[in-house]
Amino acid sequence: MTSRIELARVDLRGRTPTTAQLRTALPRGGVDVDSVLHQVRPMVEAVRDRGAAAALEFGAKFDGVTPESVRVPADRLAAALAELDPAVRAALEVAIERTRVVHADQRRTDTTTEVVPGGTVTERWVPVERVGLYVPGGNAVYPSSVVMNVVPAQAAGVDSLVVASPPQQQFGGLPHPTILAAARLLGVEEVWAVGGAQAVALLSYGGTDTDGADLLPVDLITGPGNIYVTAAKRLCRGLVGIDAEAGPTEIAVLADATADPVHVAADLISQAEHDVLAASVLVTDSPELADAVDAALTAQLTLVKHAERVTTALAGTQSGTVLVDDIDQGLRVVNAYAAEHLEIQTADAADVAARVRSAGAIFVGPYAPVSLGDYCAGSNHVLPTAGCARHSSGLSVQTFLRGIHVVEYSESALKDVAGHVVALADAEDLPAHGQAVRARFEALS
Known part of the structure; x- marks a missing residue:
């Protein structure tokens, strides 16, 4: 019972607590990422130095299995989709369709502003070139997380993406077949059988697979994970972008x-x-x-x-x-x-x-x-x-886009504001900044 x-x-x-008091009074859990950094740092450094070999060794230790290669063969992706329960496939198709509809409307358009005649600033939105999308294992299987990571990346126009998910002992060192099927359904061609902190490190540094093929590093890593994944994301942040410390x-x-x-x-x-x-x-x-x-x-x-x-x-x-x-x-x-x-x-x-x-x-x-x-x-x-x-x-199309300002001024537009640039440069004691403008209109002694 x-x-x-x-x-x-x-x-x-009957109380009116301040915002600060509320934050301390309310139920709140969480994990202390700092407490595991000393365990994760050597793992990240080992993968940095020895690449996929180190990642596979950590996989053997923590996941109890060593896949034949980091990259999942294409035929295994196809087989996973072919063998997927039809009800699960239908549900995933609905999830993908609806997620694509919503995320398609999030794509930003370039905007050009004419500041003065002959002077424009354009905000241009450019997708990240290559992203790593992490899908955890653990207590459950998360094909929905494949959808939630992949769809906004595709909607943003990302050229190259890789899904990483832990190898499973019961599936011969491959990620869970439902994860593989979801990736295939979304048109993902590159899936890595690697999980945990070692996955984050391998995505960040890249390496060489067991067959000699390159495992290219990524520019951005997204997706949730356990405390060790979060710690690795913190350690690799800067080398790569991350979505958040979940x-x-x-x-x-x-x-x-x-x-x-x-x-x-x-x-x-x-x-x-x-x-x-x-x-x-x-x-x-x-x-x-x-x-x-x-x-x-x-x-x-x-x-x-x-x-x-x-x-x-x-x-x-x-x-x-x-x-x-x-x-x-x-x-x-x-x-x-x-x-x-x-x-x-x-x-x-x-x-x-x-x-x-x-x-x-x-x-x-x-x-x-x-x-x-x-x-x-x-x-x-x-x-x-x-x-x-x-x-x-939360994760969205914007996560995978970078805003780049493109500045274009004509000679007359620059000349019109040159005095103000020089004045501000002098006020900041950076006279060479002003001289870079003056050099275009007068001889510098």
């Missing part, structure tokens, strides 16, 4: 008495299913709803496959219920918390959602659960965690 689940409670009723997944639900406690409980459980460190937070002005959600959690856990994992996550310091006076205070709480996933289950949910300033993604009303966004909404599920939604965005 399952014991009763009661989320820990933070009672903010932490454990999290959901916050802002709900009032109109919310269905069964729906709320199911959604909290769905995120707790990911990881024992996953955060599930309810923010409500209704103590009655909070009690009903606890009861619904207890009832639903008897039906959950990963009940032990879910129970651990719900009991962790990262999860809980926050009681507030009203929805206005609730909005202050969720904006301070800045959840990766935020559900609004209130009366006038759309109006409430419009007042949210900080969230990775917002799910509005009773029929937009987070799991819809994980798979088939068309939105992207690679989102900022650990409060980073206050300043960062």
Whole structure:
């Protein structure tokens, strides 16, 4: 018999905490990336120095298998798609179609501004040349993460991309066949059987495969992973770009008495299913709803496959219920918390959602659960965690684009502003800057 689940409670009723106080009072988990840097640094350095050989050695140690080559043969990609469960293929096709529709509208266009007659500045958007897309293994299989990483890269016009995913012992050293099938379905031709910190390092430095073929380094790495993947991304940042340092997944639900406690409980459980460190937070002005959600959690856990994992996550310091006076205070709480996933289950949910300033993604009303966004909404599920939604965005087409300013001035346009350039250069004690302009119009002694 399952014991009763009661989320820990933070009672903010009758209080007006500052934003700083809210950030410390709210449930928050997370991981200490610094604590594993000393373990990951030698791995990154080994792959830097010895390439794929070192990466394969770490794979043998941590994954228990050594693939015949880092690069997955093309025929294995084709076979994985041919053998894919038709229902899973149909679901992936829907997910790909909807994700492509949404991300196609994100592509920016070049903009030229005429500052003065003869003087223009163009903002030109150029895709990153080569990207590495990481798809984790671990507790689950994530073909949806293949979709979420690949589609925006393709929509941005990236020329070359590689998907990296851990080799699986039960599949002969290849990544999970559903991962391979999803990659093939998306038209990806290059998949590497390498995971963990060694994958990030190999993507960053490149190397030589077991057959002598080049494994070309990338310019940008995206995709979530565990603490060791995150640490490697931190160590390689600068050599390559990264999307973010992803932490454990999290959901916050802002709900009032109109919310269905069964729906709320199911959604909290769905995120707790990911990881024992996953955060599930309810923010409500209704103590009655909070009690009903606890009861619904207890009832639903008897039906959950990963009940032990879910129970651990719900009991962790990262999860809980926050009681507030009203929805206005609730909005202050969720904006301070800045959840990766935020559900609004209130009366006038759309109006409430419009007042949210900080969230990775917002799910509005009773029929937009987070799991819809994980798979088939068309939105992207690679989102900022650990409060980073206050300043960062989720994965999108923009992640794979660089804005380049192109400056074009005629002789007369430069001459017209030359005096101002010289004045500012002198004010900054950088006279050679001014001379670079004067040299075009007068002899320099």
